[in-house]
Amino acid sequence: MGSFLEDVNKQINGVDLQNCYHCQKCSSGCPMAAAMDFKPNEIIRMVQMGQRDLLLRSSAIWLCASCETCVTRCPNAVDIPRMIDILRVMSLDAGVVPHDREVIQFHESFLGTVKRGGRVNEPIMIATYKLKTGTYLKDVGVGFKMFLKGKLSLFSPRTKNRKAIRRIFSSTAKS
Ligand code: SF4
Numbered sequence: 001m002g003s004f005l006e007d008v009n010k011q012i013n014g015v016d017l018q019n020c021y022h023c024q025k026c027s028s029g030c031p032m033a034a035a036m037d038f039k040p041n042e043i044i045r046m047v048q049m050g051q052r053d054l055l056l057r058s059s060a061i062w063l064c065a066s067c068e069t070c071v072t073r074c075p076n077a078v079d080i081p082r083m084i085d086i087l088r089v090m091s092l093d094a095g096v097v098p099h100d101r102e103v104i105q106f107h108e109s110f111l112g113t114v115k116r117g118g119r120v121n122e123p124i125m126i127a128t129y130k131l132k133t134g135t136y137l138k139d140v141g142v143g144f145k146m147f148l149k150g151k152l153s154l155f156s157p158r159t160k161n162r163k164a165i166r167r168i169f170s171s172t173a174k175s
């Protein structure tokens, strides 16, 4: 078995993480950086330094929105969202519980609705998340404001080809 860095680089199968020279352009443009316990370039540094356990327990790897702003800004085209996807899988495989458990529960709620209907259904996703976390009244005010502004829809259309969605989920599921 290789080092943590070698393992991650092998799975990225693209630009080597050692190409990062920590200019921090990724972190300064990341819309989620303020909420992360480790900034995008710090995540790379931790992979380089072999800080596997600490990183796999972090909330940062679950807060990334996969927006790809960091890749666009990076002078070396380091694929941070790809790296973060790999770290998420490693975290789940290792059965690691992140410091902020609610982040995982949000991901599970989101993917659950996509699996059922092919698209995210916001009311079902929120209800599932609230049941999982017991945070029934948290963010009610924000949710209500979003609803009034038309940012939350009560109904979402289902994807026509739901068989294809099921195939995607079953082909990526671990046996
Ligand atoms: S922008 Fe690229 S080179 Fe600069 S710190 Fe981020 S990943 Fe590293």
Ligand code: SF4
Binding pocket: 026, 029, 030, 031, 032, 033, 040, 063, 064, 065, 066, 067, 068, 069, 070, 071, 080, 081
């Ligand atoms: S892909 Fe993730 S790490 Fe990169 S800028 Fe977007 S939220 Fe930040």
